[in-house]
Amino acid sequence: MIKTSVEPWIEGPLRGFVEEAGVSLALLLHPSGQVLAQHGFSRAIDIMSACALAAAIHVSSAELGRQLEGRPFSGLHHAGTERQVFLAEARTRRGAYIFLTVFDEGSSLGLVRMYFDEFCVKLANAAPPPLDTPEPMLTENFERDLNRNLAALFGRA
Amino acid sequence: MSTPFTPVLDSLTRQRGVRASLVVSADDGITVDSNLQIGQDGARVAALAASLYRKARKSAQAAGLGSTGFMQMEAESGRLCVIGGDEIVLVVVAERTANVGLIRVEMLRAAEALA
Numbered sequence: 001m002i003k004t005s006v007e008p009w010i011e012g013p014l015r016g017f018v019e020e021a022g023v024s025l026a027l028l029l030h031p032s033g034q035v036l037a038q039h040g041f042s043r044a045i046d047i048m049s050a051c052a053l054a055a056a057i058h059v060s061s062a063e064l065g066r067q068l069e070g071r072p073f074s075g076l077h078h079a080g081t082e083r084q085v086f087l088a089e090a091r092t093r094r095g096a097y098i099f100l101t102v103f104d105e106g107s108s109l110g111l112v113r114m115y116f117d118e119f120c121v122k123l124a125n126a127a128p129p130p131l132d133t134p135e136p137m138l139t140e141n142f143e144r145d146l147n148r149n150l151a152a153l154f155g156r157a
Numbered sequence: 158m159s160t161p162f163t164p165v166l167d168s169l170t171r172q173r174g175v176r177a178s179l180v181v182s183a184d185d186g187i188t189v190d191s192n193l194q195i196g197q198d199g200a201r202v203a204a205l206a207a208s209l210y211r212k213a214r215k216s217a218q219a220a221g222l223g224s225t226g227f228m229q230m231e232a233e234s235g236r237l238c239v240i241g242g243d244e245i246v247l248v249v250v251a252e253r254t255a256n257v258g259l260i261r262v263e264m265l266r267a268a269e270a271l272a
Contacts, residue, residue, distance in 0.1 A: 108211075110186025110204030 005037035006149045013122035021115040025102035044150040054100040090120045092127035162190035165267045174255025179248040206248040210239045240264045
């Protein structure tokens, strides 16, 4: 069975967002590219690709925002011919996360932005206190952690 | 800041009982211009009203009723009136006691001016 989130406190806010906004795909990840929660993906490889790309786009657009406006852009939207992508940062006391969602004509940018704001509030309220000794994000542990999270989402843990 | 939509919105908001008027992008549900009273959340109204209107248009087409013109929703303490086309949707939030006939005429005029 495919699970929604690696950590249970994310599940409620993410489920609420997906139901209300009517999006087809949603992904919450750590800025390093580690997946934390997903909706709509059926293959681990797609999540890995989406996480890597989302993390890279987020850091690039943040830097572009800093250079242009002196502060990072708060969100990014790309409209394709049939599907649209929205990428933004969700802040909690556990730290900042990257949120990526894909939607089609069944939803709209206005709805996605509105429900994303609600998602951020719910996520911030649901977030447990920060860990006393957070585990450092080491390059050598990255693949191990990624595989552990994907295994948890796809019922192989 | 004045936009090409400002005179249209001003004229709608002058109607008795009209609390807010908005020009909204039909596909995105994003506010293009608005005339709101203090305390109203224009972004939420715009996103939800545009979504509602889009679905109403699809429902009318699915039922074989053709294109949708004026849409009105009655709520406990007011009305939501929407009229639009493929690109722009005009939204009016009015009190329950407002003259809907008059608002409808003004909105039709405004829609023509925006077309």
